[in-house]
Structure formats: structure tokens, C-alpha cells
Amino acid sequence: MESIVSIDNITKQYAGGFQALKGVSLDIRKGEILALLGPNGAGKTTLISIICGIVNPSSGSVTVNGFDIIRDFRRTRSMIGLVPQELTTDAFETVWSTVTFSRGLYGKPPNPAYIEKVLKDLSLWDKKDSMMMMLSGGMKRRVLIAKALSHEPTVLFLDEPTAGVDVELRKDMWRLVDQLRDSGVTIILTTHYIEEAEEIADRIGVISQGELILVEEKAELMAKLGKRQLTLDLDRPIDALPTSLQAHALELTSDGKQIIYTYNSRENSTITALLEDLRYAQITVHDLHTRETSLEEIFVELVHGR
Amino acid sequence: MNFYAVKAIYKFEMARTFRTLLQSVVSPVISTSLYFVVFGAAIGSRIEEVGGISYGAFLVPGLIMLSLLTQSISNASFGIYFPRFTGTIYEVLSAPVAMPEIVLGYVGAAATKSTMLGLIILATASLFVPLEVRHPLLMLFFLILTAVSFSLFGFIIGIWADNFEKLQLIPMLVVMPLVFLGGSFYSIDMLPPTWQTVTLFNPVLYLVSGFRYSFYEISDVSLAVSIGMIVVFLTICLSVVWWIFKTGWRLKS
Numbered sequence A: 001m002e003s004i005v006s007i008d009n010i011t012k013q014y015a016g017g018f019q020a021l022k023g024v025s026l027d028i029r030k031g032e033i034l035a036l037l038g039p040n041g042a043g044k045t046t047l048i049s050i051i052c053g054i055v056n057p058s059s060g061s062v063t064v065n066g067f068d069i070i071r072d073f074r075r076t077r078s079m080i081g082l083v084p085q086e087l088t089t090d091a092f093e094t095v096w097s098t099v100t101f102s103r104g105l106y107g108k109p110p111n112p113a114y115i116e117k118v119l120k121d122l123s124l125w126d127k128k129d130s131m132m133m134m135l136s137g138g139m140k141r142r143v144l145i146a147k148a149l150s151h152e153p154t155v156l157f158l159d160e161p162t163a164g165v166d167v168e169l170r171k172d173m174w175r176l177v178d179q180l181r182d183s184g185v186t187i188i189l190t191t192h193y194i195e196e197a198e199e200i201a202d203r204i205g206v207i208s209q210g211e212l213i214l215v216e217e218k219a220e221l222m223a224k225l226g227k228r229q230l231t232l233d234l235d236r237p238i239d240a241l242p243t244s245l246q247a248h249a250l251e252l253t254s255d256g257k258q259i260i261y262t263y264n265s266r267e268n269s270t271i272t273a274l275l276e277d278l279r280y281a282q283i284t285v286h287d288l289h290t291r292e293t294s295l296e297e298i299f300v301e302l303v304h305g306r
Numbered sequence B: 001m002n003f004y005a006v007k008a009i010y011k012f013e014m015a016r017t018f019r020t021l022l023q024s025v026v027s028p029v030i031s032t033s034l035y036f037v038v039f040g041a042a043i044g045s046r047i048e049e050v051g052g053i054s055y056g057a058f059l060v061p062g063l064i065m066l067s068l069l070t071q072s073i074s075n076a077s078f079g080i081y082f083p084r085f086t087g088t089i090y091e092v093l094s095a096p097v098a099m100p101e102i103v104l105g106y107v108g109a110a111a112t113k114s115t116m117l118g119l120i121i122l123a124t125a126s127l128f129v130p131l132e133v134r135h136p137l138l139m140l141f142f143l144i145l146t147a148v149s150f151s152l153f154g155f156i157i158g159i160w161a162d163n164f165e166k167l168q169l170i171p172m173l174v175v176m177p178l179v180f181l182g183g184s185f186y187s188i189d190m191l192p193p194t195w196q197t198v199t200l201f202n203p204v205l206y207l208v209s210g211f212r213y214s215f216y217e218i219s220d221v222s223l224a225v226s227i228g229m230i231v232v233f234l235t236i237c238l239s240v241v242w243w244i245f246k247t248g249w250r251l252k253s
Ligand SMILES: Nc1ncnc2c1ncn2[C@@H]1O[C@H](COP(=O)(O)OP(=O)(O)OP(=O)(O)O)[C@@H](O)[C@H]1O
Pocket: A014, A015, A016, A018, A020, A038, A039, A040, A041, A042, A043, A044, A045, A046, A047, A085, B253
């Protein structure tokens, strides 16, 4: 698939000597939704800031649609929209003027009809003449999104768009993200909420301590790392697992009423054998259920397993 | 050239000016009137004419320069410092704009504001003393060039400052003394010879002198030297700004 943003071996050492990024390479595909996950201080914002031109990289290069972000900054930046993590706004400006300002800043001729559409899509139309300082946090977040969309970008960065946002707005936001993707916009978002990435992203990248430790299709990631658990509810509690079952990776709960079998979803052919062995051991099962590990568990394992 | 960006920044800054129109216009008008009452009328009546001009009239160019310099610096420094302080600068940094556009927007707006202010003060002064401007075009030339140069200087201060104290520091510590000792309120031949020499190192002297020449055709130094000095100052400021944007100093980490 065609890539729109190519990040090549980017490093960043801040003035204090802190190494925030240690050689990150990543190809972002045209039209995808990529979620960047990572704990606090992982380097997500730093990476985004470099692509947008707010932070200078120490080494490495980035191209957007084939253009270098430093040599051809005018072209690359006019393609990019950024919703920053921090809620920074001009307190005395009205919603309308601040969004119009952004469009001008990005070099686009005025287009009130388009701005009106953006504000309406974000349910901000009735607030267009309000000063920024009179808006709630969630509304300010929406204004920042409107500003980022004001110049019709083809690549949109959302740095923790749902921090401090209620359920309703979150849904609105995902609807908007879907719409944007349908219109061909590539979206890169960072989040701490794994369910969010799971829900919305096509691909997931995990950053930890300045390194991109993986990038995978969401489904593949789940399949590859996704462990399943089969819980067997026993008819009668048992004291210990019979030796005949040792070949299987089993665990007996402390009350002896359940056997938990953990297996990889890719190679689940041993279940039949297990059930057979159970029958020979004369253990009867009255119920069973399976569970897929969530992305959250995968994520915790990845970050802590290093 | 990203013309829309220049316009956006300029309009944004001018809107800020007009939001605070009252304090931006009223306070300099009041302080100018006070200067005229105190220096022009009270003290001036005891001072003989300077170079054939009444002391009150002699004061006008100096007073305009005083406001022009302080206002240019404070407008421009605040204009760029504030978005850095609040964090909204991220947008300017990530936009497809280069140094010339950013400077044109911010400095252009600051210079416009202080030029307007200079003219307002001129109008106020005409209520107190009979004015004559022998070379109106030259007068405008000095007014605008000074406004631009010192707005650039203010822009640099606004980028250099990392707290509000520093923002005030240069205007208070450097600019005010330079203006007061730069012949705004007297002709340098009223000073002892040693001090005359010292004063020649004060760049403001050249501004005031040239500016005063455009009014009354009297000056402490020659017109050419005055124009030369202001061009030098402008060039220095431009180079510093160019360097700032090239390195991202204080703007980008
Ligand atoms: N301007 C700066 N100067 C020095 N260090 C910085 C600067 N900005 C960020 N850092 C450091 O770089 C590291 C990465 O920061 P970054 O903001 O990229 O993390 P993040 O992944 O976005 O975290 P979060 O999830 O908390 O937003 C952190 O350790 C941070 O302290």
C-alpha cells in the first residue's frame, strides 16, 4: 500500500541531554487510521511534533507525500493538520475568528462556507461568536479540531484527542474520524486508552521509551499475540490435576472447581486432545467458556516484558 | 510567499490592538499632555528658545520618539511572547510559513500600531504648541522606519524573554535611559563636552536628531548620519531575527 508519511530513523535528544526518540522508522499508509500507544513519556508527542515542524529532529528524516519535511516544509505542512495534546487557546478570540485565523495561517483563501460546515460537524455552530475563555474544556478540544481541519488537511494528527472528553463527544469524534477517513484523510492518533485504539484503528504502533516496539494490523496483532483462555467449570471440585493431564498447560483454581487452559489462538488444535484426556481422567465438565486477551493485556505484556 | 498567513497574523494582532484600543491610545495621549504641561509650560517658560524654536515645540519630536520606541518594543515583544507563554505558538510553528511572513505579520502590526500612535501624539501636541513640519515625507519616513526597527527589536526581546520580568527589563533598563539621554528633551550642545562625546554613542540621538530635522531643520548630527544609523540598526535586528528562525532559538526544542 502507498505510504503517505515515511519516518526514517528519527532520533531526538532534548537540550538537557535526554534521549526522547531512539531511531524510530515507520511508514504510515495513505488513508489509514494509525493509533500510537505508549505510556507517559514514551515519545509520542515528540514524534508528532517533529513531523509537524514544532521540534527539530536530532537525526533522521521524514517525508510527507514524498516531500522532505525540512526542505519542502511548505508543501508538507500545508497537508498536515495537528490537534495538540495541550488545550492551548487564545482566551479573547472568538471561535469563528480563531478557526478562520488557522485557515489563513495555512495559506488557504477564505472559505466561510467550509468553516461553517466544520463548525456544524463539531456541534460548535451556536458557539461561533463565543470567546474561547467562555468554553468548556471539551468545547475547546473541539475548537482545536476545527482549527486543525480548517485548511482541509490530508493527514491529521490527533494527540490524545479524548483526554478529558465525555462519552458523547468521544462518539462524535469517532464518527468524525470515520467520515474523514472515508474522504481519504490519513489519521494518526495517540491514546492511552487501549479500547479506543482497538475500536477505531486499522493499525497499531506501540512506543515505549523512545522506541517503536511494534507496528501491526490490529487484527494481526490480536491474532499473533492474542492468547485465549478456556475455562472449564467442573462438576466436582478436584484436589490436584491428574498427571495424565500434565502435557497441557493447565491451571487449577484454588477452589478446585475450575481448570483454566491458556493457548494461542493460532494453534488451537490441542483442545480436542485436552477434552479427550479429561474424559479419560474421568473429570466431567458442566460448562466451558473462552476469552480473548484484550489489547490492553497485550500492551501491558509488551511494555513490561522488556 | 504565504500571503494569507501574513494577513491572518496581521489581522489577529490588529484585532488585539483594537480590543484594547482605549488603553493603547488614551494612556500615551494623557502622558504626552502631562509632559507638555510639566516640561512645556511649567519648566519650558523658564527655558530660552533652543535653536530658535520655543522649548515646547522643540520637545515634540523627542516626545513622539519616546512613545514610538517604547510602544514599538512593548507591542512587538508582547505580540510574540504571549503565544509562546500560552502555547498557541505551536500553530505558527507548524504552519507553512517562513521567517519573512511571521515577521511581516507580527512586526508589521506592531509598527502600524506605534506609527498610528505617533501620529495621534503629534495631533495631541498640536493642541499645546504651534507646530510646523517642514518635511512631512521625511518625518513619515523616520516615523515608520523607527517604528519598524524598534518593533523588530521588540520582537527579538519577545523571543528572548522567558518570563514577564525579562519582557519589561530591556524597555525599562535600556530603552528609557537611552531615550532620556538621547537628546529627546534637550540639544546636546547644552551638555558639557565630555558628555557630548558619550552621547554620540547613543543610537537614539541619531533618531531624535533626524526626526527633529524633519520638523524644524535643526539637528545635532547630520541627516545622512541619522539615516545611516537607523539603517544599521534595522540591519542588525533583521540579521538577529534571521538567525533566530534559522536555528529555532527559543522557539523550537
Ligand atoms: N522540551 C523538552 N525538553 C526536554 N525534555 C522533553 C521536552 N519535551 C519532552 N521531553 C521529554 O521527552 C520524553 C517524551 O515526551 P513526550 O511528550 O514525547 O511523551 P509522550 O509519549 O507524548 O507522553 P504522554 O503520553 O505523557 O503525552 C519525556 O520524558 C519528556 O520528559
